[in-house]
Amino acid sequence: MPLASPSPWRHLPNAISMVRVLLVVPICWLLWQQRWSFALLLVAVAGVSDGLDGFLARHYGWQSRLGGILDAVADKLLLIACIVILAWRQQAPVWLALIVCGRDLVIALGALGWRVMIGPIEPRPSLLSKACTLAQIIYLLAVLLALAHWPALRSTALAWLVAALCVASGLHYVSYWSWRAWRALRES
Template identity: 45%
Template sequence: MVPWPFQIRDIPNLITSLRILLVPPFLWLLLQGRYGAALLLFTIAGFSDALDGFLAKRYGWTSDLGGILDPIADKLLLVGAILVLGWLEVLPLWLVVLVILRDAMIVAGAVSYHLMIERIRPHPLLISKLNTLLQLVLVFVVIAHRGLMPLPDWLPTGLLYLTAITTIWSGLAYVWRWGRSAWHTAQGLSPPTE
């Protein structure tokens, strides 16, 4: 008898995989201007992110695959939303460029550090977590503002500038962290403490 390949500890990875599958219909709904339906899928994706994270931590159902899939799912959803909202001229082009450049810089820096210095242990900075949260809230508020109810103009505008500030700050923080660590390694010193 062939054993069933699915185990209960795989539930977080299954939820993350389903979240990845939500990205294309979510982006399509945004492109069609169906903001209410898009907001529903965005909310489901956000809830699934919280749920798979809770299950993985609470029950120890973590895996290398989950460590790869979860940030990919988050980036596909967020970067996809920001690109589409920029294309629709709902978000300004300068913010879209800033977010893409920051993510590209972090990926290039991580790969370079991994290949030239040492293996990177994923450990997101607090400012990076705040930036991700602000990006999520900004996307949610902008879609809600377009599709459900008009919000005061200061809310999306304020979130826009807070997101821009934390995007720059988090990008520079990673450059500082990896640069300092690389310098310590080149000097034969022990790695710096965070």
């Protein structure tokens, strides 16, 4: 009996993630131009596509290492770029942009250190990290809703929630991966 050929759709989640990466440029341009309603629309499309690619990958078994990396890169590029531009435009607190960027810088440097000292790293976002990303998306949408003159959640409380989750998940990553690195180096 011949083996079933792989589905031609198996790369769809990766393609969706790539579209999300490509959406960062027009979203940033719209934010810079203060075209809040159009930026809101594209951020909402990016948010829906984030859920869709994850669902497709898990539901049909189309997960891949590349897909995990693309998904994380798309999320980070979008969220960091948006928060930095909003802070630059004085529509989000600068301190929040520094916390969001600082957390991701610490995680990136930690991953680089792991790669250099130990070897390949398999990205595994924690539940706390997923909550942090979700809170950042909700915060971004709330700010854009308010700027587009739609009723929105109070973004100040959300800013503090994002900051708390960034700090908590950053500390969690540092402690968890430091412990794993210590064990890996001790065993080698």
